[in-house]
Amino acid sequence: xEHQEYREDREERFILKMIRRxxxxxxxxxxxxxxxxxxxxxxxxxxxxxxxxxxxxxxFKEGKEIWNHGLFAEPGKAWITVLKDGSALVAAGVFFYHIxxxxxxxxxxxxxDSVTCRPVMDExxxxxMAGVRKIFCIQ
Numbered sequence: 608x609e610h611q612e613y614r615e616d617r618e619e620r621f622i623l624k625m626i627r628r629x630x631x632x633x634x635x636x637x638x639x640x641x642x643x644x645x646x647x648x649x650x651x652x653x654x655x656x657x658x659x660x661x662x663x664x665x666x667f668k669e670g671k672e673i674w675n676h677g678l679f680a681e682p683g684k685a686w687i688t689v690l691k692d693g694s695a696l697v698a699a700g701v702f703f704y705h706i707x708x709x710x711x712x713x714x715x716x717x718x719x720d721s722v723t724c725r726p727v728m729d730e731x732x733x734x735x736m737a738g739v740r741k742i743f744c745i746q
Contacts, residue, residue, distance in 0.1 A: 608638070608648065608658070623648065623658060623667060634670030646725075649687045649695070655708065657695050659685050664697055666710060674710030678702065686725035698722035698736050703745060705734075716745055 613619040619640055625633035638660065648658040656667045662680040664687070666673045678685060680699030688696040693708030700721055705714040720738030728734050734745045 623656065623670075625654075625656070625670070636667055636670045636672065638665075646686055649689045651689050651693050651708075653693065655689075655693055657687050657689060659687060659697075662699075664695060664704075664706060666695075666708075676704075676706055676710050676712065678704060684721070686722070688725045688727060690728060696726040696728065696734060698724070698726045703734070703736065703743070718743055 609622045609624055611617065611620050611622065621638040621640070622635050623638055624635045627633050646659050648656050650656045654668060658665050658667070661682045662678050662685070663675045664678060665675045678697060678699045679702050685697055685699035690696065694713065695706045697704040697706060701718045703714075703716045703718060703722070703726060704712060707713050718738065720740050720743075722736045722738055722743070724737045726734045726736045732746060736743045
């Protein structure tokens with residue numbers, strides 16, 4: 608994500624850019640004056656890219672926004688993990704989400720503690736997350 612600061616000839620904006628393996632530029636997508644979180648974009652091998660903006664998970668493919676999904680999340684307090692099937696796990700404050708590659712909410716669980724890291728899934732489908740006071744395991 609490139610941050611272009613305000614100049615007389617343009618407004619401040621953020622640009623999501625894809626760089627090819629050989630270092631040459633690929634597609635890019637303007638995010639406007641997005642309020643991005645500290646979480647970097649997460650990508651899938653098929654080229655799908657997920658990024659958190661305020662309290663929304665945005666999904667891009669080939670430089671075009673495919674969908675976005677609103678979350679109960681405080682900006683800067685959400686973490687993403689992309690799974691092999693292209694779905695996304697999102698830990699956002701006291702909520703855990705599993706969102707399909709099409710942007711549909713598959714699961715939403717309210718926890719009793721704020722999550723402090725990205726969710727991790729094991730080979731059996733259990734999801735682990737650290738909270739402020741405990742570790743969560745969701746199956």
